[in-house]
Amino acid sequence: MSLSPQFLDELRARTVLSALIGKSVKLQRAGREWRACCPFHNEKTPSFYVNDDKGFYHCFGCSAHGDAIRWMTDQQGLPFIDAVKELAQAAGLEVPAQDRRSAERAERAKGLHDAMEEASRWFTEQLHGLAGAEARAALERRGISAGTARSFGLGYSPDSRGKLKEALASFGDPMLVEAGLLIQVEDKAPYDRFRGRLMIPIRDARGRVIAFGGRVIGDGEPKYLNSPETPLFDKGRTLFNLDRAQAAARKAGRVIAVEGYMDVIALAQAGFGEAVAPLGTAMTEAQLERLWRMSDVPILCFDGDAAGQKAAIRAAHRALPLLGPGRSLSFVTLPQGQDPDDLVRSKGPGAFETLLREPEPLVERLWKQELAAEPLTTPENRAGLKRRLGELARTIGDPMVRDEYLSEFRNRCDEAFAPPERNRQWQGGGGGSWQRGSGGQPRGGNRPGQRGGWRPPEPPPSDTARQIAQGIDPVLAKAVVAGLIRHPAQIARHLEVLGSLRLADGALGRLFEAVVDVALADRQLDSGGVRTILAKSGFNDIANELLRADTLPFSFTRHDGDDEARAVADLDEAIAVLVTRPAVDAALAEATAALQAGLDETAFERQVALVQEQEALKARLANLVLADEDD
Structure with a gap:
């Protein structure tokens, strides 16, 4: 259907906005306008205004703004075309005709809606009749009141293969099969899909019944159909419950996603009308988008068992590509083995409200999940944690949010795996040395940066560390040291893998060791502070040479770069290449020697693979070199 701007303008002109909004909001005259407490957020002083002359509403508190059509879509929850149809009918306008195929689909859908509505009424009648005694008793045992059952339209399907089919015979078997109310097996006669179950209507955003969930009464499988x-x-x-939750979510300023129908119903009865639930599947991207239309940070409150927590983390992973500034998820973790229904029945609404007041942010849930995934007692385990966190962050589509997550995970790893602070006391007197409070021997002669910190003596270097130190690219090593001086906050993150730089020959190795000492002694120092201390310690000339703008062509060695995130990411990549390349070169030399000796049948395959890896490392490094126009 194509709606022209002229038709939409005429529709707006014929709609008295204050009359439309006044149907659900108590408006007061305020000069030429109307005002009220905003229906989109909680407030005590009116800041919501309606202007009939200009045809729009505006809230000065939450910035909600729109016209008659926007009111119907945002406040009433209607799809755009349905909003237009309702306004046109009220205004006496005829909506432009649909094409023949669209008209046929619309007519067919109307018939299906009628069938579903009639089925819902029939199920409700059965619940309150003689056949529904057992279902009513089941509701009573769960603490569901008669009023709550009526408001949700709960019903009962008798344990029969043909009673619903008979009751809705006027619609015809084909339509009832298409609506999902009957089951058709090959060429046999169709029969009732739902038998002997408590029936829960599922409605669309307009409140029309579009499906059912049937819960078994007593024992039986499946529990839900x-x-x-x-x-x-x-x-x-x-x-589930989207139609009712939309208005409740606006008033509460939040929306709660739980696992199942009965959780939603129990929470609504306890006063939490803003709860919704997916329908027997993991939370989908489309469902997340629905949640975000109601709240910028929906609260996911899945069951406290292992399955519920797995469902929560799956939803978290699915949400990552869709995050945006201010748009996220939060989580409430229930006591082990409990669902929201259990909690509000056993401890009351107050206990649930207490949990909702302090939900766990998405970043915290992801961090805890990965932190608990495996032991972190070895460098390899910790590297695996960092890799997993980086992979999660890189799935985020929005670049600003992605950079924030990368930075947050990096900082958390720094804090979690920083060298432990040692208890120390100043041993006054002429020596000027720090001594460990545990009784260790004093270390005389402060090294640069040892003004406020202590590092334990380095262990003797391994043969592997010496091999890496001998094989490192000297130009790249200089660039990395320059990058660490420019970005000293990154030193603690890479301390384990950069140990081989201490063994580099000459002034570069000494400079690296001094930079590490300075940065670890005071982690708040910026680049200028590090350079000042290095200058006082006799490293001024070599540091200045490394930091000359035309010396090294990388973003992380330049002082005039305005993209900190890129510089840090490039420094990470350079360090990875620096420490990986010597090992690859050594392995390639070993494979080549084995091939020449003819003693190893797999040497050729290893040689080919290592040459490819060597070329890949060269390409990675080439990607870090700034183009001429960036210099």
């Missing part, structure tokens, strides 16, 4: 996907029902795009 949902409608199949139909022209009305796409379970991956639908949330």
